[in-house]
Amino acid sequence: MVKIQITVLKMYVFKEYQHYCNETIEKCPAFREGQVFVTTYEKPDGFCDWAWRDLYPYVASLMTGGNFSEGIFDGWMKDKDTMIAGCTDGIRPVVFELRRLKENDSAGVQV
Numbered sequence: 426m427v428k429i430q431i432t433v434l435k436m437y438v439f440k441e442y443q444h445y446c447n448e449t450i451e452k453c454p455a456f457r458e459g460q461v462f463v464t465t466y467e468k469p470d471g472f473c474d475w476a477w478r479d480l481y482p483y484v485a486s487l488m489t490g491g492n493f494s495e496g497i498f499d500g501w502m503k504d505k506d507t508m509i510a511g512c513t514d515g516i517r518p519v520v521f522e523l524r525r526l527k528e529n530d531s532a533g534v535q536v
Contacts, residue, residue, distance in 0.1 A: 426465060429484050431472075432522045433460040434509070442516045453517045463526070476512040480521060483508045487525040 436452040443450055455473040462469035466488060468477040483493075492498070492505035502508060506525040511518050 427488050428463050428465055428526045429487055430522075430524045430526055431462040431464065431469070431480065431484075432524070433458050433519060434522050435520045436517070437519075438517045439515075446516065450516055453512075453514065453519050456519050473512070475514070476519060476521075479512045480510055480523065483510050483523050487523060 433456045436456060436458055438450055438452045440450065453473070455471075455476070462472055464484065466485070468474070468481075486492075487506070487508065493502040493508045494500065494505045504524075506527075508523045509520065510523060511520045
């Protein structure tokens with residue numbers, strides 16, 4: 426079965442938008458940079474529901490053989506097994522690498 430590895434690449438916080446929030450804003454508390462999840466079609470344990478909703482279309486595409494380097498995405502990603510995507514939080518977004526694992530890949534989960 427195909428698996429997708431999701432790695433937290435970068436976490437941002439836009440302090441200039443603090444005036445929109447009731448509380449002091451910091452980076453997203455749901456993740457940490459370098460954190461790795463491996464999944465199939467299910468949301469990994471401990472994964473933010475909102476981020477999962479944002480990433481799921483990419484996960485589903487990679488799971489079913491799709492890629493982001495051919496067709497309408499011609500030249501977008503160098504590696505057909507990879508996509509870079511982010512959650513849609515406009516104040517403290519998180520950027521992820523999604524990678525389709527090969528059968529012999531032995532990725533570990535670091536939560």
